[in-house]
Amino acid sequence: MTALEPVLTAEHIGKRYGAVQALQNASISLFPGEIHGLAGENGAGKSTFVRILAGIESPDRGYLRGCSPGHCAVVPQYPRMASSLPVMENLIVGREPRLGRLPGVSLFLNRREAARIITGRAKRFGIDLDTNKPAGSLNGTELRLASLLAALAQHPKVLILDEPTVGLARPDQERILRAMRTLREQGVAILYISHDLGEISGLADRVTLLRQGSTSTSSSPVPPAEELAAQLFDHHRETIHGNTHQEKRQQSPASSDEAGLVCEELLLHDAPTGRTVGPLSFKAPRGTITALTGVRESGLDLLEQYLGGQSTLAAGALSAAGQRVPARIVPGLLRQRGIAFIPSDRFDRAAALEGSVEENATVIDRNQVYQRGFRTPGEAKHVTNRLLKRFDIRTHRHMPLGSLSGGMIQKLILARELDTNPRICIIAEPTAGLDLQSQHILLESLREIAATGAAVLLLSSSIDAVTSLASRVVVLHHGLVQGDFLPHQEGAIARAFAGISS
Numbered sequence: 001m002t003a004l005e006p007v008l009t010a011e012h013i014g015k016r017y018g019a020v021q022a023l024q025n026a027s028i029s030l031f032p033g034e035i036h037g038l039a040g041e042n043g044a045g046k047s048t049f050v051r052i053l054a055g056i057e058s059p060d061r062g063y064l065r066g067c068s069p070g071h072c073a074v075v076p077q078y079p080r081m082a083s084s085l086p087v088m089e090n091l092i093v094g095r096e097p098r099l100g101r102l103p104g105v106s107l108f109l110n111r112r113e114a115a116r117i118i119t120g121r122a123k124r125f126g127i128d129l130d131t132n133k134p135a136g137s138l139n140g141t142e143l144r145l146a147s148l149l150a151a152l153a154q155h156p157k158v159l160i161l162d163e164p165t166v167g168l169a170r171p172d173q174e175r176i177l178r179a180m181r182t183l184r185e186q187g188v189a190i191l192y193i194s195h196d197l198g199e200i201s202g203l204a205d206r207v208t209l210l211r212q213g214s215t216s217t218s219s220s221p222v223p224p225a226e227e228l229a230a231q232l233f234d235h236h237r238e239t240i241h242g243n244t245h246q247e248k249r250q251q252s253p254a255s256s257d258e259a260g261l262v263c264e265e266l267l268l269h270d271a272p273t274g275r276t277v278g279p280l281s282f283k284a285p286r287g288t289i290t291a292l293t294g295v296r297e298s299g300l301d302l303l304e305q306y307l308g309g310q311s312t313l314a315a316g317a318l319s320a321a322g323q324r325v326p327a328r329i330v331p332g333l334l335r336q337r338g339i340a341f342i343p344s345d346r347f348d349r350a351a352a353l354e355g356s357v358e359e360n361a362t363v364i365d366r367n368q369v370y371q372r373g374f375r376t377p378g379e380a381k382h383v384t385n386r387l388l389k390r391f392d393i394r395t396h397r398h399m400p401l402g403s404l405s406g407g408m409i410q411k412l413i414l415a416r417e418l419d420t421n422p423r424i425c426i427i428a429e430p431t432a433g434l435d436l437q438s439q440h441i442l443l444e445s446l447r448e449i450a451a452t453g454a455a456v457l458l459l460s461s462s463i464d465a466v467t468s469l470a471s472r473v474v475v476l477h478h479g480l481v482q483g484d485f486l487p488h489q490e491g492a493i494a495r496a497f498a499g500i501s502s
């Protein structure tokens, strides 16, 4: 590989935003036909580095070669497409083949030619996707594959993928990883950002680690995940080296019979697709951390829609702390009942990116901050700083939330909701975007909440996340409960996930 010329080089890059030195001394070189991992803790500077490598932003200092938008395409973590249009239309917009080529005259769109080009490209790169579907009906995996196809339309030499497998179930992760391997065989240089060090270690040819804005690059082969973790987080060694695997054995299984959250014969219906989930029956007892896992479409997506007030329960009952939750949840109802619900789409549904850190931290009506209806600035400052400290979020309370890194925003929202001391706490995709250290802090916080007698329910497609955080794991498959397991039964959980009964 090293006999080849790099297709992209960046050396000694520095970038500052006001008081924040986002990049200190970052360097990387990418070669044709390599998968190169980029890892670093939340706020280490990965997204900033990627924006510079893709030519979207300029550095303050350093040397760049091959860093331009045409040369380098980015597949974001949360791609967006015009939802009412078919995928095909989304992919060809701006580069439509035409039926004629008269100068100055725009003739009719040649749909057949467009379809031929896109289908050919999908086939060539092993991307299995129905491009006639409306973009709004795509699931998370399909959306990422569609975004990958859109990026490939630019014929990039370098493809940058931002956490391409996060929040996806294992079979779907494998679809994305397969497409990446095919692209590598075709000579594309792939830079791939991930917090999943096991995945990086198994997939990447080389890895660059970013620590507080400075890089170090491994030679091939990439060291095992434990070694990468030690290199990245050695300054947090004490806390991480309790290791979640050891800790989860110490977690007690469901110890209380008392009702926390009880789902009885819950039936959920998705009108646009006609899909039905349920009847679902399960419990999240008080004092425990229970997880519900499966692919998103196994029912997690519709359950989340119902909890978020976006759909109505078709049948069955949900009770929280002995009280029935209505079939249609109106805004504010869950909070009034002492239930914290953190949706998976935190950026759209739980954060005001243009507001300050402090405004977002204290947006919930708290008695401390709003005494007798008036906002008390001293208390707002106190609450905000407590949340920042609790989740080790290194920023200032007056910063606009949108200027924080993705992981820092996730952490602030989690800290805000967990700080309300809920009786019931429901978190969708709890570890998405969190580095190892932050996952550890989250686990500690969930345990503290459960120890106060609260019921914690996690909804997640990640087997790793649920087995490291929960004391009981309920697996869904095709809208039904497939089994109920202890977290160390990873093999049985994986089989139930895939619909194989033990």
Ligand SMILES: Nc1ncnc2c1ncn2[C@@H]1O[C@H](COP(=O)(O)OP(=O)(O)OP(=O)(O)O)[C@@H](O)[C@H]1O
Residues within 6 Å of the ligand: 017, 018, 020, 021, 022, 040, 041, 042, 043, 044, 045, 046, 047, 048, 049, 395, 403, 404, 405, 406, 407, 408, 433
């Ligand atoms: N536009 C901006 N204005 C101000 N500060 C910024 C801006 N963009 C990034 N930062 C700051 O630069 C630092 C690095 O952020 P960046 O998003 O690059 O981190 P990251 O490694 O991608 O983190 P994560 O894993 O959480 O996504 C953070 O402290 C962030 O708040």
